[in-house]
Amino acid sequence: MNPQLLWVLLLLAATVSLFILNRPRMDVVALLVLVALPLSGVLSVAESLAGFADPSVVLIAALFVIGEGLVRTGVAFRIGEWLTLKAANDETRLLVLLMLAVASLGSVMSSTGVVAIFIPVVLNVAARMQVAPARLMMPLSFAGLISGMLTLVATPPNVVVHSELVREGGAGFGFFSFTPIGLVILAMGVAYMLLARRWLGRAEEEPGNAAQRRSLSDLIRDYRLAGRERRLRIRADSRLVGLSLGEVQLRSQRGTNVVAIERQARLRAKILSPSANLLLQAGDVLLVDLFAPGSDLLALYHEYGLEPLSLQGDYFSERAHEVGMAEVTLPPESALLGKSVLELGFRSQYGLNVVGLRRNREALVEGLLDAKLKVGDTLLVVGTWKAIRQLQGQGRDFLVLSLPAEVDEAAPAASQAPHALLSLGVMVLLMVSGVVPNVLAALIGCLLMGAFRCIDMDSAYRAIHWQSLVLIVGMLPFALALQKTGGIALAVQGLVALLGGAGPYAVLACLFLLTALIGLFISNTATAVLMAPVAIATAKALGASPYPFAMIVALAASAAFMTPISSPVNTLVLGPGHYRFGDFVRVGVPFTVLVMIVSVLLVPWLLPLH
Template sequence: MNGDLLLVLGLLGICVGLFIVNRPRMDVVALLAMVALPLSGVLTIDEALAGFSDPSVLLIAALFVIGDGLVRTGIAYRLGDWLMRRAGSSESRLLILLMLAVAGLGSVMSSTGVVAIFIPVTLGIAARMQLSPRRLMMPLAFAGLISGMLTLVATPPNMVVHSELRRAGLDGFAFFDFAPIGLAILLLGIGYMLVARRWLGGNDRHEQPRPRLTLADLAQAYCLGERERRLRVKPGSILGDRVLDELELRKQYGINVIAIERQHRFRKLLLVATGNTELLVGDVLLVDLASPAIGLLGAFDELGLEPLQLSRSYYADHSHELGLAEVALPPDSSLPGKTIQQLGFRSHHKLNVVGLRRNHEALRGLLVDEKLKPADTLLVAGSWKHIHRLQGLSRDFLVLSLPAEVDDVAPAARRAPLALLSLAAMVALMVSGLVPNVLAALIGCLLMGLFRCIDMDSAYKAIHWQSLILIVGMLPFAQALQKTGGIALVTSGLIGLLGDAGPYALLACLFVLTAVIGLFISNTATAVLMAPIALSVAEQLGASPYPFAMTVALAASAAFMTPVSSPVNTLVLNPGHYRFTDFVRIGVPFTLLVMLVSLLLVPLLFPFQG
């Protein structure tokens, strides 16, 4: 073992340790590794930065855009309504349809995004059917993970393995090469969860799941009605021709401006308030008061505001433009301990915090210096567009409850058929092989833009840059291990240990090793490290590389065993009221079953000698 290899292994060990503690963020760790490898002299600058030119990275970015187009056109939520109609009153039928729908949608877009979309949908369905969310949330997560085993583009690890094959001068996997094995595992997963749901509990009818509420329900639950006001800016008001940030109305007077009704020529506009919004004389402000008593203290007269009649909640009057969403704090959120003022929701997310619940009780007065606690839930108000964007920030927020009105306000709902056409065109090009996969995905993105299913700003924001940087930063490690003999060392160790036992034993060892490493670091980083080892093992045996590469890809998606082994599992942890041991109890046996199915099917479809 030479000095360069020891250095690379040391850097890799440090990265893995930082991944486990999640400090700093994984993408920052990947960037540090990308800098450290050329500084150490192990890699050249070109080798360290080669990931930026990898077609798989661009392909993954394009798929994030395609997925957001499906969200913006309301396809995912319409799928939830279809599930409800088809399931009727049967829990078993609902579970089967839910897992099929999530796996199908996740096969062409981010599984994390699909599960985030389906959490409020599933909670709503559970409420209507009087089911405990415990019986549906884990099947939802498992289906999201299995979706990564259905197509080449379903998850980044598949494309990482595919890219490693191409880098070795071999043909990569075709679009549907994963499908036979993935479908078998999906059917196994459905059957398994039909039995395993009994081990999750939740049969007690008194255990009421969180329902999918309406705007009126959310406003009532957070006591907004007593704090809502409509106020007209009178002539001579000190607010005229001034922007909200400089007025500091919330800090000085406890008046939080949510939106503005403004007469524009022959029609009335609704402007969702941001810090840069300028107020004009004649504007009608839709405000949320920190306390109902504010109007009695002379603040309205001092500011030149005239109270107007409010017959019902202004959220109901403007439901197509103005929305509410309930937001929970995930276990790894950095927000507990910060005040509502420090969150900067208006400046960072263009949303207003209008309610807070603690221990299932709403605070009747919302103070900007109120410090958040880990179990708090927030109610945020703003445009539906910005509420949807908040769904992608799963690190610090989880959008837990979207009201029923969201189904009617998808920003490009009328273009859903065109979004499906764009998706079908992309899949057809990938399956036919007429163009490389990355070009097919880019064509799909361009069609989404041409049909106005998504705009450029939304497309850039849809890309999960953290995932891309993680891939780009970890790819040089594979090159470094190759150059310093690390791959050869691991390969010779595996061959020496299990070579006499045959290729099946090596496949099992690769599966276990990949699955175990994936418990501690992301499945993408795991695939980056294990793919070259799989190809090297095949080369040493004189066997086809495809069964070994496929096994690594499947094992990288088999992150069923703990709630922290995949973001998909973490997302359902709180809505499903699960404990860590629930995932161990249900996930470990299923992972073993997936390994057995993989060991049976992979060599049949990808023979060792081919």
């Protein structure tokens, strides 16, 4: 063993140890590696920084943006709503549909993001069906992990392994190369969780001590809004048709506040902000808040030509993905102190309506419109999530105290959902056809998302998980350093000497097991970076095709089922599912063994060894 190889191995061991300790952060450790390798003379500066120009890094960044576009347009959330509708109070059907939906969506966007979207959906469904969340949260995380085995772009390790094949002169994997194996593992995962859920239903649900974010239902209760909401359609013979909302003056004359307006578009109802100059049309549906207690509703309907419609839930909660709330308080130097709610001008300036006022922790209902504001008063404003987000930091006369938990589910570009699906379809079509390289197909998808206003530049940059990209860039030089110093050759010699006589199937099983075990301690992306060169070199030493060996590493990198810390997906459900560490070990280890057996048998059949 030469001194340079010894140094690289010591640096690798130190890096893995720091990853396990998570001190400092993994991306910081990766940057330290980028500095240490060229300073020691193992690599040149250009070789160390080559990862920043790697197509796989750009592709992964672009896929983060595509996934954010699906979230912002509400595509992901609508799948959750569909799941709730189709489950129909049947736990078995819910579990099957949940895993299929999560795996399908996770095959084209970040599995971590998909699981984060579905957690509140599953909690709500579980509460309605009176099912322990523990019986659903682990199936949710397992489906998120399995989604990484369905397509080339489903998870960064797949892209990393594909890029390593290309660097070695191969053609790489196709978009659907993983799909046959992934579908088998998904079917096995669904069947397994239908049996394993009985082990999860008894998981202790200990109350958490951490403060929970307030939800819309909390705000509705605290400000006593329930029962004040109405949903009114403007009839064709209504005198409101053709008038602007400012001309109608429903708020000042009838104590009726228009919170939002539903207007039917070509494909779906569109939510409009109630600006004063908005012209009303026949068929518009007004979402209104009744300030004045004891209002003569029949007279209101008759006078303005309005038709009442049914409502679901409390205070427009069925529109929570488009219409939201925020609490606002007035600081001592605010120019709004002493003014009434009517005098504030929130609708004209910010597109929001003030519907609630709390003073000394008590909600003020009667006389709300005329109450003079004091220091310490808290106002509740209602409007579109876009307007609420823009409210933050816009004025010195008020402070936005908090946003409810539902802001994470909001879809600020909901009307662009068809265009988001079109952009996604174009990207997938380009990748499948091979007309352009995958990285260009993903960038074209991003540009289409931006052109259709599914996502803006600020949201696109925020969507990219820079820590993951820096981690990949920092770990890529290790593969080159091990290759230059003879480390990969040494590892392959040891593996072939140990298992070469047992046949390629035993080598594949050993590679899967080794990759899965390393993935318990460091990220699956870093594991793929380290193991892909070893797998390909091992295939060459055995005189076999590199594709089944590379595929095994990619599948094993996604098989992070064994502990709650082996993947961010598992960590996300740990709290909501009230799991302990041993729950994942008890359920995850047997399933990992099953996945290994299936992978070792199927991969050589689909991708011949010779």
